Amino acid sequence: xxxxxxxxxxxxxxxxxxxxxxxxxxxxxxxxxxxxxxxxxxxxxxxxxxxxxxxxxxxxxxxxxxxxxxxxxxxxxxxxxxxxxxxxxxxxxxxxxxxxxxxxxxxxxxxxxxxxxxxxxxxxxxxxxxxxxxxxxxxxxxxxxxxxxxxxxxxxxxxxxxxxxxxxxxxxxxxxxxxxxxxxxxxxxxxxxxxxxxxxxxxxxxxxxxxxxxxxxxxxxxxxxxxxxxxxxxxxxxxxxxxxxxxxxxxxxxxxxxxxxxxxxxxxxxxxxxxxxxxxxxxxxxxxxxxxxxxxxxxxxxx
Amino acid sequence: xxxxxxxxxxxxxxxxxxxxxxxxxxxxxxxxxxxxxxxxxxxxxxxxxxxxxxxxxxxxxxxxxxxxxxxxxxxxxxxxxxxxxxxxxxxxxxxxxxxxxxxxxxxxxxxxxxxxxxxxxxxxxxxxxxxxxxxxxxxxxxxxxxxxxxxxxxxxxxxxxxxxxxxxxxxxxxxxxxxxxxxxxxxxxxxxxxxxxxxxxxxxxxxxxxxxxxxxxxxxxxxxxxxxxxxxxxxxxxxxxxxxxxxxxxxxxxxxxxxxxxxxxxxxxxxxxxxxxxxxxxxxxxxxxxxxxxxxxxxxxxxxxxxxxxxxxxxxxxxxxxxxxxxxxxxxxxxxxxxxxxxxxx
Numbered sequence: 001x002x003x004x005x006x007x008x009x010x011x012x013x014x015x016x017x018x019x020x021x022x023x024x025x026x027x028x029x030x031x032x033x034x035x036x037x038x039x040x041x042x043x044x045x046x047x048x049x050x051x052x053x054x055x056x057x058x059x060x061x062x063x064x065x066x067x068x069x070x071x072x073x074x075x076x077x078x079x080x081x082x083x084x085x086x087x088x089x090x091x092x093x094x095x096x097x098x099x100x101x102x103x104x105x106x107x108x109x110x111x112x113x114x115x116x117x118x119x120x121x122x123x124x125x126x127x128x129x130x131x132x133x134x135x136x137x138x139x140x141x142x143x144x145x146x147x148x149x150x151x152x153x154x155x156x157x158x159x160x161x162x163x164x165x166x167x168x169x170x171x172x173x174x175x176x177x178x179x180x181x182x183x184x185x186x187x188x189x190x191x192x193x194x195x196x197x198x199x200x201x202x203x204x205x206x207x208x209x210x211x212x213x214x215x216x217x218x219x220x221x222x223x224x225x226x227x228x229x230x231x232x233x234x235x236x237x238x239x240x241x242x243x244x245x246x247x248x249x250x251x252x253x254x255x256x257x258x259x260x261x262x263x264x265x266x267x268x269x270x271x272x273x274x275x276x277x278x279x280x281x282x283x284x285x286x287x288x289x290x291x292x293x294x295x296x297x298x299x300x301x302x303x
Numbered sequence: 304x305x306x307x308x309x310x311x312x313x314x315x316x317x318x319x320x321x322x323x324x325x326x327x328x329x330x331x332x333x334x335x336x337x338x339x340x341x342x343x344x345x346x347x348x349x350x351x352x353x354x355x356x357x358x359x360x361x362x363x364x365x366x367x368x369x370x371x372x373x374x375x376x377x378x379x380x381x382x383x384x385x386x387x388x389x390x391x392x393x394x395x396x397x398x399x400x401x402x403x404x405x406x407x408x409x410x411x412x413x414x415x416x417x418x419x420x421x422x423x424x425x426x427x428x429x430x431x432x433x434x435x436x437x438x439x440x441x442x443x444x445x446x447x448x449x450x451x452x453x454x455x456x457x458x459x460x461x462x463x464x465x466x467x468x469x470x471x472x473x474x475x476x477x478x479x480x481x482x483x484x485x486x487x488x489x490x491x492x493x494x495x496x497x498x499x500x501x502x503x504x505x506x507x508x509x510x511x512x513x514x515x516x517x518x519x520x521x522x523x524x525x526x527x528x529x530x531x532x533x534x535x536x537x538x539x540x541x542x543x544x545x546x547x548x549x550x551x552x553x554x555x556x557x558x559x560x561x562x563x564x565x566x567x568x569x570x571x572x573x574x575x576x577x578x579x580x581x582x583x584x585x586x587x588x589x590x591x592x593x594x595x596x597x598x599x600x601x602x603x604x605x606x607x608x609x610x611x612x613x614x615x616x617x618x619x620x621x622x623x624x625x626x627x628x629x630x631x632x633x634x635x636x637x638x639x640x641x642x643x644x645x646x647x648x649x
Binding site: 037039083087088089090092093094096097098099100101102103104105107108109110111112117223228231234235238270271272273275276279280282283286287295299300 | 331335336383385436440442443445446447449450451453454457458460461464465576579580582583586618619621622623624625626627628629630631632634635636638639642
């Protein structure tokens with residue numbers, strides 16, 4: 001029984017830790033399938049986290065925080081699309097710039113609102129839910145007790161995006177654009193419109209993942225609280241083979257490594273080593289798969 | 304377009320990008336209810352107002368020059384070294400440990416160069432690995448570099464939190480280096496050390512290699528057109544590894560001289576973004592030595608003056624990151640500047 005509880009605890013923790021990475025990672029898959037690199041995911045998550053905290057603070061309602069985070073994500077996505085598509089910005093460089101802006105701007109805004117350097121006040125946290133009846137089942141009842149709706153939401157988003165990408169016209173066209181934008185344009189696909197859509201959806205999902213950190217997983221904003229998850233999301237997308245379900249699974253794997261760290265903190269397993277795992281796995285996968293990586297052929301190329 | 308006109312246009316772009324960023328941040332300040340004129344005045348005074356602040360500006364500029372050269376060198380060869388951050392940590396750590404281990408048995412005048420060279424070798428290998436993966440497997444160097452940044456930072460963090468932490472220290476850092484291994488200060492009681500001279504020497508060397516050597520010519524040929532460079536008999540794969548490795552060694556110098564100059568020891572997470580700022584430096588400076596020096600001075604002064612600005616105008620010192628980030632965004636988008644001036648896009 002004790003082992004069962006341990007396993008259940010590990011799994012629920014894995015799911016909780018996977019949510020922000022998975023949301024951002026699914027967003028990365030969508031935008032990269034359209035051939036657009038976005039290295040600014042880390043910064044978008046950070047701004048989303050702040051948007052969530054501010055919305056939740058102003059309206060004393062966590063769902064308003066989610067709404068403001070989504071608006072933030074959409075706004076950044078539109079701006080990003082404008083710079084990258086209309087003005088043909090260097091996609092890798094502009095993403096780095098976005099990260100630096102976000103790390104500074106969030107702290108400036110936090111100081112403006114809460115008069116504190118680098119940390120917000122306490123904001124309304126999203127309440128957890130328990131499923132009636134199911135929660136009473138021994139052991140697996142834990143999955144249905146005091147959980148955030150975000151875990152279910154993330155699974156649904158992954159399923160929907162996966163279905164959308166492989167089973168709908170929109171998704172197949174999106175993939176065609178990433179493989180060969182010129183051919184796609186010749187076939188009459190409005191390439192720029194599709195790309196704008198993919199960028200905005202990707203950016204919104206990243207912002208949502210950020211908001212999860214500030215108002216679902218905790219109840220305040222801390223400077224640089226995203227702590228590399230944006231880059232882990234990019235790694236998860238690669239490991240997952242540039243598709244939403246793969247991104248979700250890779251995120252779960254990385255989150256499992258993080259959960260291990262909490263479970264084994266008693267035996268002094270060094271923090272840094274467990275944090276390194278996602279990066280090392282991704283690097284090994286990249287090198288191992290090598291030339292056979294299934295990256296969209298025209299990733300980062302507008303044409 | 305003639306060479307000179309192209310050059311002038313590039314300089315114009317950099318200036319406009321900088322101006323635009325300052326203007327935009329002024330607007331942000333106004334929206335948030337801060338006084339931008341007061342803020343910028345304090346920023347300027349904090350960066351240039353006294354001999355102390357001037358030396359602070361210079362000392363903040365030194366690591367930026369090294370990383371700016373590193374990124375600029377790779378850019379000239381058509382490669383993007385976003386791995387400066389990791390190379391800084393590896394270089395600084397290897398040099399610090401070498402220095403500490405040797406200092407007991409070997410005289411300082413031998414230990415210091417050996418430590419510096421071993422740190423550079425660390426950066427050379429760390430950067431070269433990125434180049435090797437790119438050359439052999441044709442995997443985008445950007446994503447590999449990002450992974451390696453985190454690995455380097457976390458690995459060195461592990462070492463100075465555990466095996467190499469200074470005795471009785473609460474903060475994760477190595478033992479302090481013996482004084483005779485630390486670089487002498489140019490001005491006493493400031494952070495400005497002779498690493499400034501080394502940075503300037505590297506600028507001269509960089510200019511010489513790019514302008515006067517066959518290797519520099521090959522690098523530029525690769526940056527101009529990879530295919531014609533290969534057709535012209537340049538060993539593209541070998542040079543890709545070499546360029547990234549040398550770029551890594553240059554970036555490592557930023558870390559090495561922060562350790563041996565500014566701090567006197569390796570401190571966990573000391574770089575906090577120098578590697579990424581270097582990208583902005585190289586782009587603004589158009590990868591030329593003079594441009595890199597000027598851009599480093601600009602960003603060094605931003606970092607030096609930020610505290611004063613925060614105290615006088617009440618705004619968070621982090622606003623300087625917004626300025627830096629915006630400069631990067633605008634530099635990465637030359638078309639937006641052409642558009643603003645009503646020029647047709649090329």
